[in-house]
Amino acid sequence: MVKDVIFRDVTKTYEDGSIGLERASFEIEKGEFVFVVGKSGSGKSTLLKLISTQLMASCGEIEVGGIDLDTIPKGKLPYFRRQFGIMERELGLVTDLDVTANISLAMFATEQPFRLIKKRVEQTLTTLGISHCAKMYPRQLSGGEAARVLLARALVINPKILIIDEPTANLDEDASWDLMCLLRDLNRMGVTMIVASHSRELVTIMRKRVITLVSGKIVKDEKRGIYNDKAMDIFAEKRVENERRYYERV
Numbered sequence: 001m002v003k004d005v006i007f008r009d010v011t012k013t014y015e016d017g018s019i020g021l022e023r024a025s026f027e028i029e030k031g032e033f034v035f036v037v038g039k040s041g042s043g044k045s046t047l048l049k050l051i052s053t054q055l056m057a058s059c060g061e062i063e064v065g066g067i068d069l070d071t072i073p074k075g076k077l078p079y080f081r082r083q084f085g086i087m088e089r090e091l092g093l094v095t096d097l098d099v100t101a102n103i104s105l106a107m108f109a110t111e112q113p114f115r116l117i118k119k120r121v122e123q124t125l126t127t128l129g130i131s132h133c134a135k136m137y138p139r140q141l142s143g144g145e146a147a148r149v150l151l152a153r154a155l156v157i158n159p160k161i162l163i164i165d166e167p168t169a170n171l172d173e174d175a176s177w178d179l180m181c182l183l184r185d186l187n188r189m190g191v192t193m194i195v196a197s198h199s200r201e202l203v204t205i206m207r208k209r210v211i212t213l214v215s216g217k218i219v220k221d222e223k224r225g226i227y228n229d230k231a232m233d234i235f236a237e238k239r240v241e242n243e244r245r246y247y248e249r250v
């Protein structure tokens, strides 16, 4: 099987000494759908950003598409990043541009002719069922529509890997479910999908692979998994117990 992502013993330590991810090892096959779950601060965003090269590892090795990220010269990273579609809350829409312009922006870096950009944007809006939003401004969109526009912007460049951080944050149940079904359909078309999520119900219903993080460590990695609170709690209890013993000794 072709591997899209390989992590070997990867640790990310931030400048202030906080550990974002600790000794993580896993592989993601081409075309897989993987959820990354864990409580707030457990390291989900860190893991996603290490894959997309928005962050670099402090130790260990990461391969994406068969390329060791350490071997890519800094100046070449923006080109390398073009294989990723990234949907995350921090990357908001530009408020004074309409939806078509917002999505087109993502394609300008690819230096394609304007005619092709226009066609591709229209196709993407149709695929995601939001053609009616083409001339609307971000403030005019419902929560569900805004989420789809963010997804459209990630998808328009025809990425090999979609990296999605909390897609259903601030969405109601119906809109969340619709968006998850859309992600499942895109995955069936062959896009590798890596999704960080807090949504217990959706993760459990989808029955995809689930990587569970606690305090930066992978505590469970299950095919057809569920949102496993128990794994999180058992590991967290163990860690508190170990810390208690350590402080008793010193």
Ligand SMILES: Nc1ncnc2c1ncn2[C@@H]1O[C@H](COP(=O)(O)OP(=O)(O)OP(=O)(O)O)[C@@H](O)[C@H]1O
Residues within 6 Å of the ligand: 014, 015, 016, 018, 019, 020, 021, 038, 039, 040, 041, 042, 043, 044, 045, 046, 047
């Ligand atoms: N830029 C940063 N500088 C210092 N520490 C950071 C930074 N970003 C994240 N961290 C720390 O790394 C750990 C993991 O954070 P991360 O954002 O990856 O967690 P998360 O699971 O995505 O959280 P959330 O669900 O709240 O988004 C946390 O302890 C956090 O405080």
